[in-house]
Amino acid sequence: MEIIEGAGTWSPPAGGATDWVEQLRTPDLSVGTYCVPAGGRDDQSPHTEDEIYVVTAGRAKIATPDRTAEVGPGAVIFVPAGEEHRFVDVTEDLTLLVVFGPAYGSRASEA
Template sequence: MQIIEGAGVWTPSAGMADDWVEHLRTPDLSVGTYCIPAGGLDSQNPHTEDEIYVVTAGRAKIVTPDGTTAVGPGSVIFVPAGEEHRFDEVTEDLALVVVFGPAYGSRKVT
C-alpha cells in the first residue's frame, strides 16, 4: 500500500500555461496531478493510454469528438486511448487527479 500525498492539489507552476506532475508509476498505471490556471490553455495531445480524470478543484469544459461538457469538483471523466480531448473555458483554477492505464507514455505511438 502507498498513500499518495498531494494528488489533485492545485500547484501552479511559474511561467507555465499548464502543469503535469506524476506521483506514482507502475507498469500497469500511473497517477498524477494536472493543473490549468483560470484562463489557461490545455496544450495536451491525445495519449496512447486510457485515462481517467477526477476534478478536485475548479471549473472548465471538456471538449471531445462527442461534444462539450461542463465539469467541476467531483466530475469523473474517462477518455479512451487516442481520443482527441482538451479542457476549455477554464473559469476557475483547475486541478485534476489523472490515472493512466497502462502508465503514461508506456505504449508506443503507432
C-alpha cells in the same frame, strides 16, 4: 500500500499554461496531478493510454470532437486512448487527479 502525497492538489504552473506532475508509476498505471489556471490554455495531445480524470477543484469544459461538457469538483471523466480532448473555458483554477492505464507514455505511439 502507499499514500500518494499531493495527488489532486493545486500547484500553480511554473512558467507555463499547465502543469503535470506524476506522483506514482507502476507498469500497469500511473497517477498524477494536472493543473490549468483560470483562463489558461490546455494544449495536450491525445495519449496512447486510457485515462481517468477526477476534478478535485475548479471549473471548465472538456471538449472532444464529438462532445463538450461542463465539469467541476467531483466530476469523473473517462477518455479512451487516442481520443482528442482538452479542457477549455477554464473559469476557476482547475485541478485534476489523473489515472493512466497502463502507465503514462508506456505504450508505443501509433504514429
